[in-house]
Amino acid sequence: MPHKLIRMERVRRKERAHRPVMIAIAGDSAAGKTTLSRGLAEPLGPARVTTVCVDDYHRYDRQERKGLPFTALHPDCNYVEIMEQHLQLLATGQPILKPVYDHDTGQLIRPELVEPREFVIVEGLLPLHSRLTRACFDFMVYLDPPEDIRRRWKVGRDTQKRGYRVDQVLAELEHREPESAAFIRPQRAFADLVARFAPVPGRHDAPGTPLSAELLLRPTLRHPDLRRIVALNGQRAIHLKLSRDEDGRPVDTLHIHGYAPREESQVVLKAIWSRLGVDGGDPPESLGDIGNGERSESLAITQLLLLHQLLSAAG
Amino acid sequence: MPHKLIRMERVRRKERAHRPVMIAIAGDSAAGKTTLSRGLAEPLGPARVTTVCVDDYHRYDRQERKGLPFTALHPDCNYVEIMEQHLQLLATGQPILKPVYDHDTGQLIRPELVEPREFVIVEGLLPLHSRLTRACFDFMVYLDPPEDIRRRWKVGRDTQKRGYRVDQVLAELEHREPESAAFIRPQRAFADLVARFAPVPGRHDAPGTPLSAELLLRPTLRHPDLRRIVALNGQRAIHLKLSRDEDGRPVDTLHIHGYAPREESQVVLKAIWSRLGVDGGDPPESLGDIGNGERSESLAITQLLLLHQLLSAAG
Numbered sequence: 201m202p203h204k205l206i207r208m209e210r211v212r213r214k215e216r217a218h219r220p221v222m223i224a225i226a227g228d229s230a231a232g233k234t235t236l237s238r239g240l241a242e243p244l245g246p247a248r249v250t251t252v253c254v255d256d257y258h259r260y261d262r263q264e265r266k267g268l269p270f271t272a273l274h275p276d277c278n279y280v281e282i283m284e285q286h287l288q289l290l291a292t293g294q295p296i297l298k299p300v301y302d303h304d305t306g307q308l309i310r311p312e313l314v315e316p317r318e319f320v321i322v323e324g325l326l327p328l329h330s331r332l333t334r335a336c337f338d339f340m341v342y343l344d345p346p347e348d349i350r351r352r353w354k355v356g357r358d359t360q361k362r363g364y365r366v367d368q369v370l371a372e373l374e375h376r377e378p379e380s381a382a383f384i385r386p387q388r389a390f391a392d393l394v395a396r397f398a399p400v401p402g403r404h405d406a407p408g409t410p411l412s413a414e415l416l417l418r419p420t421l422r423h424p425d426l427r428r429i430v431a432l433n434g435q436r437a438i439h440l441k442l443s444r445d446e447d448g449r450p451v452d453t454l455h456i457h458g459y460a461p462r463e464e465s466q467v468v469l470k471a472i473w474s475r476l477g478v479d480g481g482d483p484p485e486s487l488g489d490i491g492n493g494e495r496s497e498s499l500a501i502t503q504l505l506l507l508h509q510l511l512s513a514a515g
Numbered sequence: 516m517p518h519k520l521i522r523m524e525r526v527r528r529k530e531r532a533h534r535p536v537m538i539a540i541a542g543d544s545a546a547g548k549t550t551l552s553r554g555l556a557e558p559l560g561p562a563r564v565t566t567v568c569v570d571d572y573h574r575y576d577r578q579e580r581k582g583l584p585f586t587a588l589h590p591d592c593n594y595v596e597i598m599e600q601h602l603q604l605l606a607t608g609q610p611i612l613k614p615v616y617d618h619d620t621g622q623l624i625r626p627e628l629v630e631p632r633e634f635v636i637v638e639g640l641l642p643l644h645s646r647l648t649r650a651c652f653d654f655m656v657y658l659d660p661p662e663d664i665r666r667r668w669k670v671g672r673d674t675q676k677r678g679y680r681v682d683q684v685l686a687e688l689e690h691r692e693p694e695s696a697a698f699i700r701p702q703r704a705f706a707d708l709v710a711r712f713a714p715v716p717g718r719h720d721a722p723g724t725p726l727s728a729e730l731l732l733r734p735t736l737r738h739p740d741l742r743r744i745v746a747l748n749g750q751r752a753i754h755l756k757l758s759r760d761e762d763g764r765p766v767d768t769l770h771i772h773g774y775a776p777r778e779e780s781q782v783v784l785k786a787i788w789s790r791l792g793v794d795g796g797d798p799p800e801s802l803g804d805i806g807n808g809e810r811s812e813s814l815a816i817t818q819l820l821l822l823h824q825l826l827s828a829a830g
Contacts, residue, residue, distance in 0.1 A: 261625075279628065282612045285604065299612055299626055308625040309578075311614055313594065407679045 205281065218293050220250070220316040221513040222336055223506070225323040228374070229273075230354035230385045231303030232397065233323040234341065235490055239503040240321060242486035242511065250317045254324035256299050257283040262306025271380040273325055280330060282513035287336040288317045289446070319510055328387035338513045341506065342391035346398050349411075355483070372489075389446075391419045395502055403459070410458035413498035415505070417452040418445065424508050426454060429471045437464040438501065454505075455499040472504050478509060533608045535565070535631040536828040537651055537823070538575045540638040542658030543670035544588075544691070547712065548638040550805055551658065554660045554818040555825065556636060559803035565632045567605070569613050569639035569707040572598040577621025588640055595645060597647065602642075604630045618677070619731055634825055637737040643702035656821065657706035661713050664726075693830045704761075707736045718774070725773035728813035730820070732758065732767040739823050741769060752779040753816065769820075771813040780812035787819050791826060 209246050223240070242247045257279045259273060270277050271272045279299070285295040295315040302309050310378065341427050345353070351373060358364045365371075388394055396417040401406060417423040437460040443452040456465075473483040488500025538555070540548045556564045557788040572594045573587060585592050601611040610630040619625050643649050643657065660668070666688060671681045679687075696830070703709055709731040714720060732738040745755050752775040771780075788798040803815025 259628075279612060281610060285609060285611075294600060295596060296600075297594060297614055310623040311626050313574075313597070363681065438641070472675070494572070505726070 203217075209449040210274070220293060220318055220320045221338050221510055222320045223290050223339045223341065224321065224327040224333075225321065225341045225343065226326070226328045226384075226387045226391065227345075228380050229325065230357055231345055231350055231354065233343055233490035234481065235325050236341070236395070236499070236503065237321045238314070239489060239499065240319075240506055241415070241486050243484035244319055244510070248318040250290075250314060250319070251322060251323070252298065252314060253323045254283050254287075254322055254327050255470060258299075258301045258308060261301075261308050266490070271375055271376050271379050273383055275326065275329060276301045278326060280333075281327070281481060284330060284332040284336075287322065287333050290314070290320050290322075291336040291486070304464045314374075314413060318514060321367070323383055329383065331369060332389055332462075333475045339393070339506070339509050340391045342388045342394045344388055344394050344396045346396070349398055351416040354366075391416075392418050393423075393506070394418075397496075397498060400459070405459050410496050411498060413454075413502055415454040415456070415502060417454060419450060419452075421509070423452065424472070424475065424505065424512075429468060430473070432471060433464065433468050435498070436460050437468045456501050458498050460497070462497055465501065469497070469500055469504060472508060476504075476508055516521055533633075534606065535633055535738065536609060536653050536702075536825055537602070537606050537635045537637065538654045538656065538825060539648075539652045539692045540636065540656045540658065541641070541643045541699075541706065542660075543665060543695050544640065545583050545632060545672055546658040546665055547668065548658055548662055550679040551656070551710070551814070551818065551821075552636045552638050554814065555634075558818075558822060559825070560595060563633040564636060565605075565629060565634070565640070566631060567613065568744075569598050569637060570643050571616045572601075573614075573616045574642060576616075576623050579692060582583045586691050586694050588691055588698055590641065590644060591696060593641060598641070599645060599647040599651075602612060602637065602648050605629070605635050605637075606651040633829060640699055641702070643705045644698065649705055654821070654824050655706045655708070657702055657703045659709050659711045661711070664713055665722070679741055697734075697814055706731075707733050708821070709733075709828045712811070712813060715770075715772070715774070720774050720823045725811050726813060727773035728769075728771040728817055730769040730771070731760070732769060734765060734767075736824070739787070739827075740766065741791065748779065748783050751775050752783045752812070771816050773811070773813050775812070777812060780816065784815055784826035785813070786821060787816070787823060 215304065215312075225237050227479070228231050237251060241251055257274070259277055259279050260268060265277065272278075286298060289296050293316055295313055296448070297311045298314045299311050300309050301307075322337070327337075328340055334340065351370075354373060355366055358369045359366055396414045397411045399409070400412045423465045423489065426438070426440055430438055436457070438454060438456050441453045443451060443453055469483050469487070483500070483504060487496055487503050488495045490496050490499060535663050552566060556566055556706045562802075570587070574592055574594050575583060580587065580592065583592070587593075597614075601613060604611050609630055611630055612626045614626050614630045615624050637652070643655055649655065658773050666685075669688060670681055670684045673684045673687070674681055708828075711729045712726045714724070714730070741753070742757055745753055751772070753769060753771050756768045756770065758766060758768055784798050784802070798819060802818045803810045803812055805814060807810050
């Protein structure tokens with residue numbers, strides 16, 4: 201048998217394709233994963249980006265889950281080993297036949313072919329769950345909104361877009377909480393960047409003030425040096441704070457002020473944009489889009505920093 | 516990126532499981548693949564065998580195929596690259612999420628988890644189609660019945676079990692013939708063993724005489740040395756003939772005589788069985804089962820030779 205395997209390896213190496221840049225966007229339900237990733241995919245363009253949602257790797261359909269002692273958040277409720285395998289395949293430039301979970305009917309349906317383009321955005325509940333999945337990514341993001349904000353977002357989305365009643369959504373959130381604590385939130389520890397969109401604690405901004413963002417930039421990766429941009433801007437739209445992570449390691453926190461005038465944020469956005477070395481022009485319109493025609497400058501700056509990382513990794 | 520990939524490889528190597536023995540059973544529709552493989556799987560036992568049918572890798576469902584210029588036999592009608600990938604994964608001891616084609620409805624449905632056991636039997640129309648699929652196998656079989664016999668088998672099966680009319684089956688056979696010639700039959704050249712179940716040409720046996728078998732034993736692999744068994748049996752149930760393959764290479768042909776008295780075949784069967792080193796007893800009842808309570812001694816001997824190969828490769 202060994203000679204067969206050697207032959208197999210040789211053929212496989214030879215036929216191996218380009219290796220894409222892989223980014224993970226992890227977070228609990230309604231944490232803003234799709235909104236964030238849309239703003240990355242659009243400026244790069246569909247020809248360069250493959251987006252994969254790993255919530256499709258459900259082991260059981262909705263009907264089967266009713267008889268089970270865990271929710272869809274639990275790793276045992278998902279084909280984690282297949283998710284690992286598929287992420288490895290994508291990371292080495294190979295196509296996958298991805299399972300498909302139909303959120304409308306709650307059924308597992310015909311799988312679909314997914315081919316990795318230059319950038320692969322992987323979003324979902326558990327992309328950072330295992331050592332093997334994490335090893336597939338060039339960049340890992342965890343979305344960490346305060347629970348009260350996430351609850352509001354989830355109620356809004358699930359009642360408006362998925363046909364649930366408010367009391368159903370709240371009951372589901374409560375039902376899932378132990379597994380959120382056990383399996384979703386621990387992924388925060390592995391992210392290269394943790395983003396929290398929220399009002400600044402202690403400030404009393406007028407209702408309707410855009411959310412600020414707090415980005416934990418972990419030294420697990422080289423982040424762009426923002427000191428000059430912060431200085432240039434006089435700390436009005438953003439400021440950078442050196443501190444210690446939960447485990448005592450040095451970490452930078454970038455604060456993006458939602459309450460800052462839009463023009464100030466635009467200065468920052470343009471300064472980062474110009475560093476990207478893209479041919480002139482303004483930053484893409486799609487940055488900061490939070491749906492319904494609304495815009496968030498703190499989201500735009502966050503997305504632009506992530507774009508910077510993606511393009512550097514591809515470089 | 517490179518350090519990520521190295522890390523990924525390391526983790527993958529560490530977690531790699533046992534490597535199964537892989538056998539391919541290729542052949543056209545109704546060539547007898549399932550009958551042959553059932554007689555291998557049963558003696559080994561379900562705990563040791565995984566059977567995979569690669570005809571599940573259809574790219575289009577029955578409805579979609581109606582508008583296409585090729586049949587299900589065409590490689591373009593199948594996810595060949597995914598089939599290659601999945602066979603490689605199985606060959607290295609890893610599970611797959613295998614697509615499922617529902618032959619009753621003609622639809623592609625929810626995929627299923629398949630984990631490789633000690634032996635993996637892969638049957639279907641195109642398992643030997645590409646260099647990469649072939650590299651995954653320890654042993655490759657091609658079933659090569661004469662076309663008139665295959666036609667009879669296909670009409671029998673498709674009218675009795677799949678609800679078609681005779682004229683529909685014959686029309687389908689004709690429709691598929693160019694792709695059988697272009698994609699199915701060329702696989703014969705790659706098999707380690709080519710099996711043809713048919714009456715012996717030139718003999719005029721009474722109707723109902725069991726089919727004989729002609730096994731081409733290619734020197735691509737070490738086959739069991741049958742000379743002593745042939746001599747012992749006085750060439751009544753089997754004989755071995757040294758000749759040249761189509762490409763001029765030396766090849767052995769084992770002729771198994773369907774017209775020989777059953778006791779003679781049993782002597783051969785027991786002689787091969789005793790060489791397998793299994794604890795005493797008679798050869799398994801399931802060998803030679805062709806359904807409807809009928810038995811074929813030439814099939815039984817063929818299956819036992821394949822079992823011999825599988826067990827040797829596992830040893």
